[in-house]
Amino acid sequence: MIKKLVYISFLLCIAITTAQDQTKKEVVTKVDRDLIKIGEEVKLGISVEADLGDLIIFPEQQTMGAMEVLQSYPVDSLRIADKIRLFKQYGITQFDSGDYWVPRLQILKNSRSIQSDSVLISVREVVVDTTKQGMFPIKDSVDIEDQSTLSYSWMWWLLLLIPVGLLVVLLSRKREQKTYEETLQPYEWTKYRLKLLDESGRLENREWKQYYTELTYIIRRYIDSKVYGQTLESTTGQLIKELKIAMSEKDMHITDKTQSRLEEILQKADLVKFATASGDAISAKEDRQRTMEIINNIHQVLPPPTEEELMQDARYRRKQEIKKRTRNLLIGIAVGVVALGIAAGIWGYLSGFDNVKDKVFGNSQRALTEQTWLTSEYGMPPVQLNSPDILVRQDTTVLSDQFSVIAATVDQFASGELSDDFYIGVITFTLKGQGPKEESQLSKEMAHDNMIQMLDGMGATDILMLDDDVEINGINGVSLEGTYNLDGEDYEYEILMMLNKVGIDQIIISNKKDDEEDSDREFGRILRERVRSSIVFPSFDDGKKKKE
Structure with missing residues (x-):
């Protein structure tokens, strides 16, 4: 029994040791230094080996034990x-x-959790010995020239507030919000309301009381507005009596047949509304038709409309309103254009018309020079450079046939497309075998042919290229520069191809050709020079990078 326990324990130790060795092989943990002063940054590096299809998720957290993540x-x-x-x-x-x-940090590999190694870091205080440090008098104040540019953002607010103010003035005028019915003349109103009565369905639903109530209201409302002003408050008998008197005073004459039909319709409506008398569809339709005839007869004998009545006509008033709105709109546009011109003139005089043009219409290259640039490393071995935006790894790589044969691994990064106003491309690849010999040099002809084939494959035409040997801090390479045409636009470019101990680093910088007479406004050239001056190639001599 004891022998079995010893044997099982032995197997467990072997399994645990094997698992730890496997984890150590999968995960490697390193720090660039283990002794720092307070507040200094330590770079903790974790590398994980995996298959191409594996899912690896690194932890994202604010603290790691007592250490803070910067x-x-x-x-x-x-x-x-x-x-x-x-x-x-x-x-x-x-x-x-x-x-x-x-x-130890938890790293997710597919559905399995693996761990990094723990690391000890010593943090020391900054030693300051005030007994040995010399004391110096307080320095005098120094006047520093103000180099900040004037802000003209207030002009944009001015240009915005002028038309907004005009709009507020125009809209603040009190206008009566009238419905469509209220804008109609009495005669047009009666026809409109009779049309609505026909479409209401009350006749088909045998709603006699509501039907005759609406019919008599239309008649009374028309007579009230054109002949006798107390029609709505009068009984049927009073209305007929006073209507004769009013029409006689206004020298209006309608036929006896029209008066008798009017009296019949009003009396029948009173019976339906107040005596609950029943109606029928045929009589109702006849009364509807007679109502329109009565109104037409009264309308024909009315005196000609006055100017004040014509102003109430819907079409006439709409035309006048449209003319008024159009006039106000044109005045507002004219004032806005004049104000815009004055403001643009003042702005251009103060800051320069080229600056105004860039701000109003945009200048992508200038915007890139003024934004915050980022520093990052690309490829393996890494090449470091500054750029307006972080370069994005490309899924497909573009290499000539010569380099495709000798390349073992290829990493390509780019910002946008070759046809953009400004483009940066980085390609790093290692060579098969032992790599180039120490005294080897990159052939200008090979570099020239490679880039011609590469630019042609990306759609460039009319390629002009000048090549020259270059040595940067002991690293040999070829410098290429020239112009090309793409989609009808001319571009300028610079290319560096540097040969290191394991492969070749290739950097492409291109921009849309500058047409500016002022050298300070050649933003494409300024961008190229800024990127090139920031490039740091890997050095294998002292473990450090060397800068151009």
Whole structure:
């Protein structure tokens, strides 16, 4: 029994040791230094080896034990045969002195959790000996020239407020909001209401009381507005009596037949409304037709309309309103255009018309020079440069046939397309075998042919290229520059192809050709020079990078 327990324990130790060795092989944890001063950044690096289809998720957290995370850097990758190694860096620090352990971090690999190694970091205080430090008098104040540019944002507010103010003035005028019925003349109103009565369905639904109520209201309303002003409050008998008197005073004459039909319709409506008398569809339709005839007869004997009555006509008033609105709109537009011209003139005089043109119509190259630039590393071995935006890894790589044969691994990064106003492309690739010899040099003819084939494959035409050997801090390479045409636009470019101990680094910088006479406004050239001056190539001599 004891022998079996010993044997099982032995197997468990072997299994645990094997699992730990496997984890150590999968995950490698390193720091760039383990002794820092308070507040200094330590770069914690974690690399994970995985298959091409594996899902790797690195932790994202604000603290790692007692250490604070300053920055989480993007994940980089290196392909080795059918494997891939992912590199993740964290910038961490501590603001109190002492020795701190960075705990083991959980990394998700597919559905399995793996762990990094713990790391000990020592944080030391900054020693200041005031007894040995010399004391100096307080320095005099120094006047510094104000180099800040004037802000003309107030002009944009002015240009916005002028038309807004005019709009507020126009809309603040009190206008009566009338319905369509209220804008109609009495005669047009009666025809409109009779049409609505026909469409109401009350006749088909045998709603006699509502039907005759609406019919008599239309008649009374018309007579009230054109002949006798007390029609709505009068009984049927009073209305007939007073109507005769009013028409006689206005020298209006209607036939006896029209008067008798009017009296019949009003009396029948009173019976239906108040005596609950029943009606029928045929009589109702006849009364509807007679009502229109009565109104037409009264309308024909009315005296000619006055100017005040014509102003109430719907079409006439709409035309006048349209003319008024059009006039106010044209005045507002004219005032806005004049104000805009004055403001633009003042702005152009103060800051220069070229600056106004760039601000109003936009200048993408100038915007790139004024925005905050970012520094990052690309490829393996890494090339460092500054750029307006972080370059994006490309799924497909563009290499000539010569380089495709000798390349072992290829990494390509770019900002946009070659046809953009400004383009940066970085291609790093390692060579098969032992790599180039130390005394090897990159052939200008090979570099020239490679780039001609590459630019042609990206759609460029009319390619003009000048080549020259270049040496940057002991690293040999070829410099190419010239112009090309793409989609009818002319572009300028610079290319650096540098040969290191494991492969070739290739940087392409191109921009739409500058047509400016002022050298300070050649933003394309300024962008190229700024990127080129920031390039740092890898050096394998002292473990550091060397800058151009």
